[in-house]
Amino acid sequence: MKPVTITDLPMTQDELVAVAHGTPLVLGESAKARIAASRALLNEAMSSGDAIYGLSTRVGHGKDTRVPREELEQMQQFLVATHGGAFGPLLDRTVVRAAMAVRVCGIARGGSGASPDAAGTLLAMLNAGVHPVVHSRGSVGAADISPMAGIAQVAVGTGTAEFQGEVLPGAEALHRAGIQPLRLQGRDGLALISANGVSIGHGALVLARAARTALAADQAVVLSIEAIRGNPSGFSAPAAAAKPYPGQVAAAAHLHELLEGSQLLTRDGPRSLQDALSFRVVPQVHGAFREFLTTAGRAVHTELNSASDNPLIDVESSSVLSTGNFHPIVLAIAFDALRVALVHVGQLSERRMSHLWNAIMAARKSGPPPGNRGPDAAPGMQLRYAGSACYTELRLLAAPATLDSTVLDVGVEDHATGAMLSVRTTEQALGLLEDLLAIEVLLAADLSRVSPQGTPGAGASAVLGLTAEAATGAKSAADVHRNLRERFPGN
Incomplete structure (x- = not known):
């Protein structure tokens, strides 16, 4: 099956639907370059000591509270762990796959500052058939934070996923698929959860x-x-x-x-x-x-x-x-x-x-x-x-x-x-x-x-x-x- 490749050209809805139904997804070199450039700029801004929302500051009403440098990675993990409060009927596998593909495409536009590993882990999950188990009620439509957190939790080795017809703890699903859990860096946690992947997909x-x-x-x-x-x-x-x-x-x-x-x-x-x-x-x-x-x-x-x-x-x-x-x-x-x-x-x-x-x-x-x-x-x-x-x-x-x-x-x-x-x-x-x-x-x-x-x-x-x-x-x-x-x- 020929994969869909994210390039400089816009991704089409037909391509997204194809990925949702099982077509592999890959990043072209230009997309990888944009991700790297975005990440480099974020690191540069971080080294300047400027306040950066969701990275050197807390989120939401905590936007003006600085986070100590030694706690940055911990905060990203905290965001993923604490924002997965969706419930209700489960999203269909095709919707989950579409949401994952949407987030990879968004990261590839170069505006997120997410690490290459963040996009790479989502791609590996998609192409190996590791499908997070995600509930359908949890988004008010200002980014699908709770459902996207359910996807991110599997990426970091927690949560629950379906793999080869079996529902497993996220870490076990990744292990069976030969995928290393993502170690969140910079603002990876916020980049993974603050997106409209489910709505768009x-x-x-x-x-x-x-x-x-x-x-x-x-x-x-x-x-x-x-x-x-x-x-x-x-x-x-x-x-x-x-x-x-x-x-x-x-x-x-x-x-x-x-x-x-x-x-x-x-x-x-x-x-x-x-x-x-x-x-x-x-x-x-x-x-x-x-x-x-x-x-x-x-x-x-x-x-x-x-x-x-x-x-x-x-x-x-x-x-x-x-x-x-x-x-x-x-x-x-x-x-x-x-x-x-x-x-x-x-x-x-x-x-x-x-x-x-x-x-x-x-x-x-x-x-x-x-x-x-x-x-x-x-x-x-x-x-x-x-x-x-x-x-x-x-x-x-x-x-x-x-x-x-x-x-x-x-x-x-x-x-x-x-x-x-x-x-x-x-x-x-x-x-x-x-x-x-x-x-x-x-x-x-x-x-x-x-x-x-x-x-x-x-x-x-x-x-x-x-x-x-x-x-x-x-x-x-x-x-x-x-x-x-x-x-x-x-x-």
Whole structure:
């Protein structure tokens, strides 16, 4: 497997996602040089006797208290040992790997002053498969200090890690992998924990999933509009060009592509002149989802490739600067906004279900019910009420995660972004949206069986094939839904 190399070029989200899923990560020579230069400048500043936050001073409200030189290493160890107070469900291994890769990338930008050994230990852990066991609740979004401390604890030979399928004390996991525990030097401890590795890394993974869900939402719409013989004129290129948001243009193009070969694209194909808004405004709403995917993606890319440390070791100006770059507010707000756009996609899906339901009821008045009367019969109809409940739960997740920060540490830390919560909530919302879309697909498939509407396009035919596969061997509507979710939307 070809490794991802950190160079002078920005690391891409695709590269980060690849590392999260197991691709090795290495440092190029230019990245090693930046780390060394940053470290040299920090040592020079330290020798001058100047106060340096988190190195020659304490942290937080202790920022004006000097630390004796003989206690510097002990303080770094203390920071790592005492800031790991996260709890709750464990982060997925891919998220932990992404967080580790983000921190290596940040150190490689040359602003942290961390030692080469600090980056090297994280790299060795990543490439050997030593994965810290990290809890998910502990960050207020002003650096993911507690979860990142959980990673740092393993690096220094404490904490808990998973290695080759076994959960072990951190020291034992490092020993089995042939990795020496990191001896913290300078400000290594603070550099390892005061970073937004989880928010950024998890954000990249969530965006990759959201991009697939955006495509799947279009597939669900196409099957539904085919089932009711709706009017796809609003999906046309001229309609998109008349209001050229890039996201709307992309959504309309994908919808039109999925309809290729459909009877609906013929002159006499559509049954109606104009459909309900839940069909007609799909390019606009799905386009908005894509627009905020782009916004969130830009925020993740910027955070990933920034020097977000405090203090910032700026080699070009030979200065050590106090900054607030650890505050990922753009990323946090972007995921809040993305979640609102996502919920609108779910709202259209739930509204379309009502039209599908009404069409099924009308069709069944004039014909016999489907032949299969078992517990797996007409799974979409069985799950219609569950779909409504799913949307209600989804809508609750639209509330912002960025506005409820508390005041911490004797009033010094009086603002936070909620970034990690915003990203995690967006992932939860994506799961609910995918559940909802699967139910819409099953309901549209039910209608297609009760009342066939002519030749479907390539997109609808493909999705109908997935529903048939999902029904094979199923014993209940829940089984069909679960089987479909494994195939759709491509997770």
